[in-house]
Amino acid sequence: xxxxxxxxxxxxxxGPAIALFLFTIARDPLRVIFLIAGAxxxxxxxxxxxxxxxxxxxxxxxxxxxxxxGLLIFGVVLSVLLQETCRFGYYKLLKKANxxxxxxxxxxxxxxxxxxxxxxxxxxFGFMSGAFSMVNxxxxxxxxxxxxxxxxxxxxxxxxxxxxxxxxxxxxFWGVVFFDxxxxxxxxxxxxxxxxxxxxxxxxxQNPQYVxxxxxxxxxxxxxxxxxxxxxxxxxxxLKLCLTCKDKDFLLANHRPR
Amino acid sequence: MxxxxxxxxxxxxxxxxxxxxxxLFLFFCLSDVSCNxxxxxxxxxxxxxxxxxxxxxxxxxxxxxxxxxxxxGVIHVLESEADLEWPLSKxxxxxxxxxxxxxxxxxxxxxxxxxxxxxxxxVVVVPKTSPPEFSPHTTCxxxxxxxxxxxxDHNLAHCNTTVWNPRGNGLSYEEFDFPVFSLKEDxxxxxxxxxxxxxxxxxxxxxxQYPLCAMQLFSHMHAVTDTAxxxxxxxxxxxxxxxxxxxxxxxxxxxxxxxxxxxxxxxHKENESVVIAAARLDSKAFFLxxxxxxxxxxxxxxxxxxxxxxxxxxxxxxxxxxNILFAFFHGEVFDYIGSxxxxxxxxxxxxxxxxxxxxxxxxxxxxxxxxxxxLFLHSDPVSxxxxxxxxxxxxSEMLLFVAHFSQPLPPSSFQRFLRARAIxxxxxxxxxxxxxxxxxxxxxxxxAHLNLTYPSNLSPEEQLEFVxxxxxxxxxxxxxxxxxxxxxxxxxxxxxxxxxxxxxxxQYYVGVAKSSHQANALTYLVQYLLANLTGxxxxxxQSQCKKPDELPNESTYLYSYLWVQGMVPPxxxxxxxxxxxxxxxxxxxxxxxxxxxxxxxxxxxTWTKSQWKFIKARIFLVASRDLEMLTLGVGVAVLFTSLxxxxxxxxxxxxxxxxxxxPNNAAY
Numbered sequence: 036x037x038x039x040x041x042x043x044x045x046x047x048x049x050g051p052a053i054a055l056f057l058f059t060i061a062r063d064p065l066r067v068i069f070l071i072a073g074a075x076x077x078x079x080x081x082x083x084x085x086x087x088x089x090x091x092x093x094x095x096x097x098x099x100x101x102x103x104x105g106l107l108i109f110g111v112v113l114s115v116l117l118q119e120t121c122r123f124g125y126y127k128l129l130k131k132a133n134x135x136x137x138x139x140x141x142x143x144x145x146x147x148x149x150x151x152x153x154x155x156x157x158x159x160f161g162f163m164s165g166a167f168s169m170v171n172x173x174x175x176x177x178x179x180x181x182x183x184x185x186x187x188x189x190x191x192x193x194x195x196x197x198x199x200x201x202x203x204x205x206x207x208f209w210g211v212v213f214f215d216x217x218x219x220x221x222x223x224x225x226x227x228x229x230x231x232x233x234x235x236x237x238x239x240x241q242n243p244q245y246v247x248x249x250x251x252x253x254x255x256x257x258x259x260x261x262x263x264x265x266x267x268x269x270x271x272x273x274l275k276l277c278l279t280c281k282d283k284d285f286l287l288a289n290h291r292p293r
Numbered sequence: 294m295x296x297x298x299x300x301x302x303x304x305x306x307x308x309x310x311x312x313x314x315x316x317l318f319l320f321f322c323l324s325d326v327s328c329n330x331x332x333x334x335x336x337x338x339x340x341x342x343x344x345x346x347x348x349x350x351x352x353x354x355x356x357x358x359x360x361x362x363x364x365x366g367v368i369h370v371l372e373s374e375a376d377l378e379w380p381l382s383k384x385x386x387x388x389x390x391x392x393x394x395x396x397x398x399x400x401x402x403x404x405x406x407x408x409x410x411x412x413x414x415x416v417v418v419v420p421k422t423s424p425p426e427f428s429p430h431t432t433c434x435x436x437x438x439x440x441x442x443x444x445x446d447h448n449l450a451h452c453n454t455t456v457w458n459p460r461g462n463g464l465s466y467e468e469f470d471f472p473v474f475s476l477k478e479d480x481x482x483x484x485x486x487x488x489x490x491x492x493x494x495x496x497x498x499x500x501x502q503y504p505l506c507a508m509q510l511f512s513h514m515h516a517v518t519d520t521a522x523x524x525x526x527x528x529x530x531x532x533x534x535x536x537x538x539x540x541x542x543x544x545x546x547x548x549x550x551x552x553x554x555x556x557x558x559x560x561h562k563e564n565e566s567v568v569i570a571a572a573r574l575d576s577k578a579f580f581l582x583x584x585x586x587x588x589x590x591x592x593x594x595x596x597x598x599x600x601x602x603x604x605x606x607x608x609x610x611x612x613x614x615x616n617i618l619f620a621f622f623h624g625e626v627f628d629y630i631g632s633x634x635x636x637x638x639x640x641x642x643x644x645x646x647x648x649x650x651x652x653x654x655x656x657x658x659x660x661x662x663x664x665x666x667x668l669f670l671h672s673d674p675v676s677x678x679x680x681x682x683x684x685x686x687x688x689s690e691m692l693l694f695v696a697h698f699s700q701p702l703p704p705s706s707f708q709r710f711l712r713a714r715a716i717x718x719x720x721x722x723x724x725x726x727x728x729x730x731x732x733x734x735x736x737x738x739x740x741a742h743l744n745l746t747y748p749s750n751l752s753p754e755e756q757l758e759f760v761x762x763x764x765x766x767x768x769x770x771x772x773x774x775x776x777x778x779x780x781x782x783x784x785x786x787x788x789x790x791x792x793x794x795x796x797x798x799x800q801y802y803v804g805v806a807k808s809s810h811q812a813n814a815l816t817y818l819v820q821y822l823l824a825n826l827t828g829x830x831x832x833x834x835q836s837q838c839k840k841p842d843e844l845p846n847e848s849t850y851l852y853s854y855l856w857v858q859g860m861v862p863p864x865x866x867x868x869x870x871x872x873x874x875x876x877x878x879x880x881x882x883x884x885x886x887x888x889x890x891x892x893x894x895x896x897x898x899t900w901t902k903s904q905w906k907f908i909k910a911r912i913f914l915v916a917s918r919d920l921e922m923l924t925l926g927v928g929v930a931v932l933f934t935s936l937x938x939x940x941x942x943x944x945x946x947x948x949x950x951x952x953x954x955x956p957n958n959a960a961y
């Protein structure tokens with residue numbers, strides 16, 4: 036539509052991701068490297084799924100509409116599965132790398148914990164996924180026109196931006212939960228992650244009824260966020276302590292030398 | 294991965310629509326068309342547009358200009374002149390893009406919009422029915438470059454005696470700083486009107502509801518001010534390939550002698566006396582690419598072509614002492630480019646004859662719109678004060694009506710010859726005083742203006758053969774005014790040029806002078822037609838036709854040899870091509886001002902056309918400013934909130950994410 040819509044949608048979609056990057060990742064070069072590697076792994080999964088999609092579309096019957104719809108659903112499901120597979124592959128790679136890093140470094144403790152790696156890799160997945168979802172749309176939002184001349188809904192740009200923000204946050208939470216369940220060998224929680232990813236992707240088939248796809252997605256974001264919070268060592272007690280500003284006492288108490 | 298694969302971006306409420314759009318999108322993606330489904334959902338590109346472009350001369354710039362990133366405006370379909378208040382003052386969403394029908398495309402409406410150009414983003418004209426009269430040209434065409442200047446005769450200058458084009462409103466010579474486009478009446482216009490009726494109509498006097506239907510026009514012109522400025526800017530680039538900002542107008546004149554001379558020997562020819570029979574080739578309109586010129590130019594040169602054929606046949610049998618030069622001048626509308634060039638060449642010994650060889654001049658002007666069979670003969674009163682000139686002219690006043698003795702010549706190429714020397718001459722026209730042509734130099738001067746209609750059930754070939762008495766003339770009129778791609782024109786053209794024949798009439802606008810030896814379609818048509826009508830068919834083969842000098846009886850000094858396609862015989866598909874020997878030549882017609890480097894010349898034409906990068910038009914919906922600001926506000930709020938929360942979380946991370954260890958000795 037114009038520059039104001041462009042900047043508005045950019046901030047909505049990438050605001051949390053930028054804030055997270057600035058405050059938690061930008062200072063530590065090791066985290067930056069792992070973030071970029073995570074983004075690369077997401078790109079690999081996209082490459083594989085788009086190859087499969089391209090081949091299947093070429094050999095399919097382009098006239099048959101039901102076949103094309105089925106192909107689309109198949110494409111979505113395949114892509115979700117490939118992403119989670121790449122996430123698992125990245126986890127395996129990071130475990131191996133951590134051992135190697137430990138051997139090389141001078142200190143005794145690991146420079147970066149697996150929990151931090153989970154968060155960073157999830158955010159890397161989220162960045163790249165958000166970029167691919169949103170950049171094309173942002174480029175067209177700069178022009179003077181808005182969607183609607185063929186009868187579509189006007190709120191396309193806004194809802195795409197909110198969806199992208201949800202996806203980025205979700206990828207981050209899923210990363211944390213995924214790595215944690217791999218560490219603890221809780222395979223059922225792994226399955227829940229994959230199922231929730233599939234659910235969110237399939238919710239987008241509701242578009243253009245944006246309310247029908249955005250509201251459930253944000254509910255899922257909240258739930259998975261809570262789960263990730265508990266997985267990464269948070270608890271209600273800690274939260275209450277922080278919010279009522281009694282955290283200093285707690286820290287002093289906990290770090291009392293024994 | 295979200296379900297936002299290729300299809301879900303399009304997402305329609307009904308499954309069938311969703312899937313159709315998937316099909317469409319996939320079709321476009323996989324067929325190598327630029328694949329941007331989001332842009333396709335926003336914009337509808339308009340392809341059949343004709344823009345108004347910028348022309349410059351020694352003192353002015355005329356035409357239209359858009360800003361460099363296009364001009365956007367809310368569409369408003371104008372219903373009457375009173376409705377103009379809405380875009381100019383009352384409408385709440387300026388700027389407006391005004392859509393006019395041809396009956397409202399008048400000078401008063403355009404000038405009102407020009408004066409309020411902050412509220413008008415552009416104008417789009419949809420040509421429909423012809424108005425009763427319309428001429429965007431000036432009332433006194435070519436008044437400064439004809440022969441009637443203050444020094445020649447004060448009373449006749451500036452159309453003091455006769456105003457030739459009284460209906461002229463001068464719209465073509467105005468300067469607009471918004472773009473003006475013309476659309477053909479077809480599906481695209483329907484799409485625009487549908488979009489307007491769906492979104493932009495005022496309901497019950499209340500304000501309009503966003504989103505509104507808008508249009509964006511791109512026609513940014515590079516040249517400004519006048520020819521001297523743009524030529525100076527063009528040559529300022531010191532690289533090997535200079536960047537031109539504007540191009541001089543020009544083309545080629547088509548010339549043919551009945552008895553040809555050696556084309557390499559320029560200058561005066563002893564004891565040679567030549568009568569020049571002249572006609573004008575080009576014409577123009579407000580939208581230059583839409584130039585038709587039925588009465589303005591076609592009537593004249595088609596008559597001359599028919600006369601050339603008849604005279605050539607007659608002089609074969611009985612050769613005369615005096616030679617005849619058939620000259621078809623191009624670029625005459627723009628201050629006599631072609632004829633001024635020929636006079637300049639003659640004066641400077643750059644043409645095969647010079648002004649001393651010219652005995653007299655006969656010009657055929659506008660001859661088609663006649664009441665009865667009246668044809669008038671115009672002559673120049675000032676040169677007739679000379680007795681020899683007067684006697685010559687008197688001799689020709691036989692069967693025709695004569696215009697008043699003291700009336701000056703209408704705008705004609707003959708005036709340029711008179712500017713150089715007092716030569717006897719006449720101009721034939723269908724008007725006694727002012728023009729009979731109600732659509733002089735406008736888009737409506739077309740086949741319908743000449744009542745050139747055919748019964749609707751005829752095929753193109755049948756229309757070509759739909760003859761009255763003078764077969765060749767009606768066939769020529771058909772080819773030049775209705776459809777140039779017909780069997781006769783195909784037969785007379787060269788094989789490599791057959792693509793210039795289209796299902797439409799050719800363009801009559803002179804165009805820019807190309808540096809390569811390429812003329813425009815009209816020039817080639819007239820050249821090959823004249824060759825067919827006045828030349829002789831030979832038995833040469835194609836390779837001999839390219840190099841005829843090796844043969845004993847042929848000479849490229851006197852003749853030019855053209856290989857033409859020929860007719861298709863009834864029972865075969867191969868054309869019988871042959872070589873035509875003809876005296877027709879193309880002579881360069883670019884204003885001498887550009888050779889002399891005098892870009893402020895008052896003597897010669899200095900018209901140039903600006904260059905541009907691209908010209909396009911598109912329609913789309915625009916959202917209200919409030920929604921845009923809301924989006925920006927929400928975005929900034931989200932960003933700040935997330936910055937704050939992240940800062941809070943990252944500083945308290947030790948506490949928030951510590952693993953729960955119950956201290957054995959409770960803290961107090």
